[in-house]
Amino acid sequence: MLKKERFKAFVDHFALQMPVAETELAYENPYQLLVAVILSAQCTDKRINMVTPALFRDFPTPELLAATTFDELFHYIRSVSYPNNKTKHLIGMANMLVNDFGGEVPSTVNELVKLPGVGRKTANVITSVVWNQPNMAVDTHVFRVSKRLGLVTQNAKTPLEVEKQLIRHLPKEVIHKAHHWLILHGRYTCLARTPKCDTCSITHLCRYFERNKIQAAKMEGLPPAPKKS
Structure with a gap:
């Protein structure tokens, strides 16, 4: 399967099976999402959603x-x-929002990465989720x-290299969704x-599945299935 065909099959599948793809972090505005994403680094969304209700209740604005x-x-x-x-980052981030951005979450990656606790991945999440910008946040999934x-x-070898390759080949209008497709599938x-290859619905376009199928056939002494072009 050619790369162009693989990307098309990927987009076609998820556009049909998961037309609405959203973050699993609970939030009501850009400020809350920014706080939640900073907290979610190397932590589960489930844990963050347990912590943020009280946090957002008592600190509903960057000023507070x-x-x-x-x-x-x-x-x-x-x-x-x-x-x-993360405590230091949140207080520093809130102070910069108040002092440098009028209490508003900036809408560009270049501005967001100036905030304490905000790297490129977090900035890509905020801009793609809030404003549907064609930015790809690359986490482990x-x-x-x-x-x-x-x-x-x-x-x-790096998240930035993966980000650039995905951006290059994905249709611009689905990049903000494709981020969630990949995360949720992972x-x-x-x-x-x-x-869970046995229940996966996209093994037909998966190189990992194809390689393992060929390896299993070799171990069993069977002729491997012909490779896809």
């Missing part, structure tokens, strides 16, 4: 978050990963699944250690 103390905020997020660093499917080359089907 900026005015709090480390000890007070730490109490709210102590159950997430790396709570010390996107990195793994895009390689297994054969959407990106195996020699893509989270629930294409698991890191034990991918």
Whole structure:
């Protein structure tokens, strides 16, 4: 299967099976999403959604978050990963929002990455989720699944390399959705250690599945199935 055909099959499948693809983080406005995404680094969305209701209730604006103390905020997020660093990041982020951006979440990647705790991945999440910009956030799921499917080359060693390859070949209008397609497929089907290939609906375009099928045939002494072009 040619790369162009593989991307088309990927988009066609998920556009039909998952036309509405959204983040699983609970939020009501850009400020809340920014806080949730900063907290979600190396932590599950489920855990973050348990923490943020009280946090958003007591700190509903950047101004209130900026005015709090480390000890007070730490109490709210102590159950997430790396709570010390994230407490510092949230207070620093809120202060910069208030002082440099008038209390509003900026809408460009270049502006967002200036905020404490915000890297390129987080900035891509915010701009793609809130404003449907054609930006691709590459987390561990996107990195793994895009390689297994054969959407990106195996020699893509960094998230930025994977991001650039995906952006280059995906239709611009679906990039913000494709981010969620890859994440959700990785989270629930294409698991890191034990991918659920037996229930996966896109094995027909998956290079990982094809390689393992050929390897299994060799181990059983059977002639491998002919490779797809």
